[in-house]
Amino acid sequence: xxxxxxxxxxxxxxxxxxxxxxxxxxxxxxxxxxxxxxxxxxxxxxxxxxxxxxxxxxxxxxxxxxxxxxxxxxxxxxxxxxxxxxxxxxxxxxxxxxxxxxxxxxxxxxxxxxxxxxxxxxxxxxxxxxxxxxxxxxxxxxxxxxxxxxxxxxxxxxxxxxxxxxxxxxxxxxxxxxxxxxxxxxxxxxxxxxxxxxxxxxxxxxxxxxxxxxxxxxxxxxxxxxxxxxxxxxxxxxxxxxxxxxxxxxxxxxxxxxxxxxxxxxxxxxxxxxxxxxxxxxxxxxxxxxxxxxxxxxxxxxxxxxxxxxxxxxxxxxxxxxxxxxxxxxxxxxxxxxxxxxxxxxxx
Ligand SMILES: [Cu+2]
Numbered sequence: 333x334x335x336x337x338x339x340x341x342x343x344x345x346x347x348x349x350x351x352x353x354x355x356x357x358x359x360x361x362x363x364x365x366x367x368x369x370x371x372x373x374x375x376x377x378x379x380x381x382x383x384x385x386x387x388x389x390x391x392x393x394x395x396x397x398x399x400x401x402x403x404x405x406x407x408x409x410x411x412x413x414x415x416x417x418x419x420x421x422x423x424x425x426x427x428x429x430x431x432x433x434x435x436x437x438x439x440x441x442x443x444x445x446x447x448x449x450x451x452x453x454x455x456x457x458x459x460x461x462x463x464x465x466x467x468x469x470x471x472x473x474x475x476x477x478x479x480x481x482x483x484x485x486x487x488x489x490x491x492x493x494x495x496x497x498x499x500x501x502x503x504x505x506x507x508x509x510x511x512x513x514x515x516x517x518x519x520x521x522x523x524x525x526x527x528x529x530x531x532x533x534x535x536x537x538x539x540x541x542x543x544x545x546x547x548x549x550x551x552x553x554x555x556x557x558x559x560x561x562x563x564x565x566x567x568x569x570x571x572x573x574x575x576x577x578x579x580x581x582x583x584x585x586x587x588x589x590x591x592x593x594x595x596x597x598x599x600x601x602x603x604x605x606x607x608x609x610x611x612x613x614x615x616x617x618x619x620x621x622x623x624x625x626x627x628x629x630x631x632x633x634x635x636x637x638x639x640x641x642x643x644x645x646x647x648x649x650x651x652x653x654x655x656x657x658x659x660x661x662x663x664x665x666x667x668x669x670x671x672x673x674x675x676x677x678x679x680x
Contacts, residue, residue: 395443397580402439404455406578407587410557413544414459416469426467428516432458433474434481434526434539441564441574442581442671450477450526450537456579457560457604458524458541465519465548474509481534484527485543486643489514496527503528519547521600521626521645523560536565536606538579542645544600547629554598554649555591561603561611561640561662561672570607574671575662581671584660588675593655597676599648600626603640611672612639613648614663620650637663652678 399405416428432452439449439456452458463469473483473495480503484495492500493514501510526539542558562579563572574581591597599620603611614637621631622638626647638646652658661673 396586397440397443397583399580402580403437404579406576406580406583407589409455409457409460409578410559410584410589412460413462413556413558415462421468426464427470428463428467429470429472430459430461431472431474432483433476435476436478439538439579441566441576441579445566445574447564447566447574448537450479450481450534450539452483452539452541456538456540457558457562457602458539460542460544460558460600461524462544462546463516464546464550465516467516469512469514469516471512472509473504473512475504475506478506479534480505480528481526481539482528483512483524485512485514485524486522487514487543487545488517494527495524497529516545518627519545521545521602521647523602523604523643523645525604532570532606535604536563538562540604542600542602544626551598551629552596554596556598556600557589558600559602559613561601561605561613563605563608563667563672565607572605572607572670575605575667576671577674582673584674588657588677590677590679591652593678593680594651594653597650597652599650600645601638601640601648602645603642605642608664608667610639610641610664611667612637612663614661615648615650616659617654617656618650618652618658620648623647623649639663652676654678655680 414430416430419427421427435451435454437449437451437454438446441447449456471483475481482495482504493512494500495512497503504510522543522545524541524543526534528534540560542560559577561577564574565571566573576583601613605611619634619636622633622635623631624646655678658676658678659673660676661668
């Protein structure tokens, strides 16, 4: 049996426009609720590549991922900001508190393709934690998984709050918990992720999320959204078979993201992709202002493509002068064809 690889999957995907149906056809799967392990064991053979890929798979045409079964919908994740439980400290500062639980959870990352994931609070990416610069942040982390995990936050904080082995509470064992507490700094777009070794695996399984700190004087009102660019290695060959923003390949292609003509759109873009060195975002029919890491009020570039290494992130601001559908995708065509693409639908 020839070993199934991402590159051979690509050669089986007929065209970009076929979206999830083509992805479903190209990725080895069984018709039941098989796990990725079962795919590897049983279905990664000529059947998957020849029968499904060559002829499409009429029985699944139009079939979508079951977002309800997954427990999260990328369209809701997109505009969902979690500001925590807010209270006032004696010194007048704002205290924000969250409880974040790690768990193991099987999710469907493309129609019929299951992945044994690890999640924060039942979703991938985890909740977008949002605070204001100078707030006090208190994050209670509960490990409901069967492996040690942590939460490592990007930002400025004491070593003891770092969520790394040997510092502070270190690795949190299964059933254990800890509290990470620090001040929100600097303002900008950050991320959090598990930092237990093997690191690539703990991240690629789904333990990450966006962490947004607003400046004290807020940015202008906008239609705000978050895209965490990620991918899934469904056959354990340390290469991704599915690429996406917010986990589900082609989710924003099958149902475009609606935005209003001339309204300011602010996109918080984070790259957490493992196993590939670079990811990117390219927008059709428009340009955007780009603020790397979100740590400024000033745009540093006016462009239509931005390239991000792992852990890099930035704020994209744009207005669409025309109605219609505008594609966005990784400018690495491979990633696009394996799920990382979508549309803005601009309406009046
Ligand atoms: Cu972990």
